[in-house]
Amino acid sequence: xxxxxxxxxxxxxxxxxxxxxxxxxxxxxxxxxxxxxxxxxxxxxxxxxxxxxxxxxxxxxxxxxxxxxxxxxxxxxxxxxxxxxxxxxxxxxxxxxxxxxxxxxxxxxxxxxxxxxxxxxxxxxxxxxxxxxxxxxxxxxxxxxxxxxxxxxxxxxxxxxxxxxxxxxxxxxxxxxxxxxxxxxxxxxxxxxxxxxxxxxxxxxxxxxxxxxxxxxxxxxx
Amino acid sequence: xxxxxxxxxxxxxxxxxxxxxxxxxxxxxxxxxxxxxxxxxxxxxxxxxxxxxxxxxxxxxxxxxxxxxxxxxxxxxxxxxxxxxxxxxxxxxxxxxxxxxxxxxxxxxxxxxxxxxxxxxxxxxxxxxxxxxxxxxxxxxxxxxxxxxxxxxxxxxxxxxxxxxxxxxxxxxxxxxxxxxxxxxxxxxxxxxxxxxxxxxxxxxxxxxxxxxxxxxxxxxxxxxxxxxxxxxxxxxxxxxxxxxxxxxxxxxxxxxxxxxxxxxxxxxxxxxxxxxxxxxxx
Numbered sequence: 001x002x003x004x005x006x007x008x009x010x011x012x013x014x015x016x017x018x019x020x021x022x023x024x025x026x027x028x029x030x031x032x033x034x035x036x037x038x039x040x041x042x043x044x045x046x047x048x049x050x051x052x053x054x055x056x057x058x059x060x061x062x063x064x065x066x067x068x069x070x071x072x073x074x075x076x077x078x079x080x081x082x083x084x085x086x087x088x089x090x091x092x093x094x095x096x097x098x099x100x101x102x103x104x105x106x107x108x109x110x111x112x113x114x115x116x117x118x119x120x121x122x123x124x125x126x127x128x129x130x131x132x133x134x135x136x137x138x139x140x141x142x143x144x145x146x147x148x149x150x151x152x153x154x155x156x157x158x159x160x161x162x163x164x165x166x167x168x169x170x171x172x173x174x175x176x177x178x179x180x181x182x183x184x185x186x187x188x189x190x191x192x193x194x195x196x197x198x199x200x201x202x203x204x205x206x207x208x209x210x211x212x213x214x215x216x217x218x219x220x221x222x
Numbered sequence: 223x224x225x226x227x228x229x230x231x232x233x234x235x236x237x238x239x240x241x242x243x244x245x246x247x248x249x250x251x252x253x254x255x256x257x258x259x260x261x262x263x264x265x266x267x268x269x270x271x272x273x274x275x276x277x278x279x280x281x282x283x284x285x286x287x288x289x290x291x292x293x294x295x296x297x298x299x300x301x302x303x304x305x306x307x308x309x310x311x312x313x314x315x316x317x318x319x320x321x322x323x324x325x326x327x328x329x330x331x332x333x334x335x336x337x338x339x340x341x342x343x344x345x346x347x348x349x350x351x352x353x354x355x356x357x358x359x360x361x362x363x364x365x366x367x368x369x370x371x372x373x374x375x376x377x378x379x380x381x382x383x384x385x386x387x388x389x390x391x392x393x394x395x396x397x398x399x400x401x402x403x404x405x406x407x408x409x410x411x412x413x414x415x416x417x418x419x420x421x422x423x424x425x426x427x428x429x430x431x432x433x434x435x436x437x438x439x440x441x442x443x444x445x446x447x448x449x450x451x452x453x454x455x456x457x458x459x460x461x462x463x464x465x466x467x468x469x470x471x472x473x474x475x476x477x478x479x480x481x482x483x484x485x486x487x488x489x490x491x492x493x494x495x496x497x498x499x500x501x502x503x504x505x
Contacts, residue, residue, distance in 0.1 A: 055429060077434045085431030097423045109430050111228055120223070156430075 005032045006066065007164045007195040008054060013063035014219075015046075015053060023049045025219035027063070033163065036196040040203045041216030047199040048092050050216075051166055054197075055087060056080040068163070085112050088157025092168025092199070096152045098142030102133055105141050105152050109160035127155040131185065147178030154185055158194070165189065165196045172201070183207035225436055232440040236416050237447065243419075244448075247412035251405060251452035255489065258401045259460040265394045266475040272387050276352045281361060281375040282313075283343040289369040294341065297369045301343060306351030306360050313342045340371065354380040402492070409445045409496020410503070417441055417504035424505060438501045445497020446490050453489030457482055 008031040015024040023046040031037050052058040059074040067083045096105045110120045128134045131151045190208045214221040237244050318339040323329040464474045
């Protein structure tokens with residue numbers, strides 16, 4: 001049974017890719033509310049597959065995935081949609097929608113909220129300010145730099161108060177000021193009590209000191 | 223923005239953001255519906271013309287010389303009581319002579335002591351009997367009436383006409399079915415193209431929690447819009463073309479308003495199905 005404190009729980013998950021290569025072999029993971037877990041793994045170790053399993057885009061061969069205490073079942077689209085609204089995704093399979101403006105990207109999760117347009121507009125304005133995107137609100141997301149795209153996704157991932165953030169390679173390809181800016185936002189989100197699962201290839205990332213750290217090795221967390 | 227606002231914005235966005243693709247989708251559906259309309263109007267017009275010609279069919283029943291004039295009303299009564307007989311006219315020997323004279327321009331029987339032409343009954347039929355099978359059966363029944371000598375009616379012509387009517391009907395049905403299949407495929411592929419240009423947006427919205435209904439509605443509306451407007455415009459063009467088109471004595475027959483409304487509704491449903499199938503294949 002899933003723990004009541006767990007925002008995300010994977011129990012004995014076994015998963016193979018379409019070529020039959022075993023990616024996870026009895027993977028267990030428990031991410032409690034308000035905590036951050038960082039999983040390290042080289043390219044091809046299954047970080048994206050893990051995200052796909054969590055959001056129900058793929059099914060494990062055996063084992064179970066629980067989000068907020070509910071079992072994730074791929075193919076049950078309506079139920080999955082409800083669960084996905086509680087997840088903020090950054091990087092990996094989550095990308096900004098390049099043909100939409102920055103403010104429309106950030107507003108996307110609010111489409112499914114029963115809130116007044118006035119309240120939604122305020123949230124979007126606040127997110128633009130919080131993530132330093134005020135001047136880029138009317139630009140198309142496709143025209144942004146990689147660092148700005150990460151910031152847009154972070155703003156989008158938090159604008160609807162999503163309780164769980166899935167963050168895939170947040171600092172990959174970033175350097176200098178923008179790298180520090182993104183790392184600082186992540187620290188701030190962790191301190192703000194967000195539940196975060198961060199997937200990264202680099203073991204040198206230490207931007208959230210209090211996070212639990214695991215390494216993906218032979219289909220399990222070590 | 224509300225979900226409804228997004229759906230409406232996305233629907234119009236799908237139409238206007240790629241105007242040439244939208245125009246292409248509309249025109250291809252329009253041409254298909256125009257072809258369907260022409261086939262439909264042709265079918266109705268041909269059927270009307272056929273029915274008109276068939277309704278003029280008559281059987282001529284020649285009476286035996288041995289039948290006394292006083293018995294003729296009895297024969298007529300027997301004929302009139304048969305199923306399928308509509309109107310009946312007795313052509314006397316004198317009337318036959320007069321008719322022959324008018325036909326030839328001269329009285330061929332002048333100088334003869336007696337009029338050798340037979341008396342006959344010209345019979346028309348009720349509409350439900352205007353088929354070769356039923357008229358053959360009726361002719362057989364007429365032959366069995368005492369006093370009937372010979373029966374003339376264009377049975378072979380009627381059989382050929384029926385054969386061609388069936389041929390035309392089958393051809394138009396096949397054409398109509400092919401056109402409808404083409405319309406559905408066209409709608410599906412128009413929506414697939416539209417959805418593929420927005421695949422990134424659709425995938426991301428799905429990941430953010432958009433449900434299947436929310437994602438599919440704009441594309442279903444797009445399919446309905448293309449199909450419905452193409453069908454309606456094709457009808458307007460067909461109707462207006464008929465005003466300047468004349469086929470001599472043949473009047474062009476159009477379906478009634480109710481049938482056109484049903485047709486447009488059917489087009490909308492085809493567009494709905496096409497839109498749904500198209501977007502489901504893309505997601």
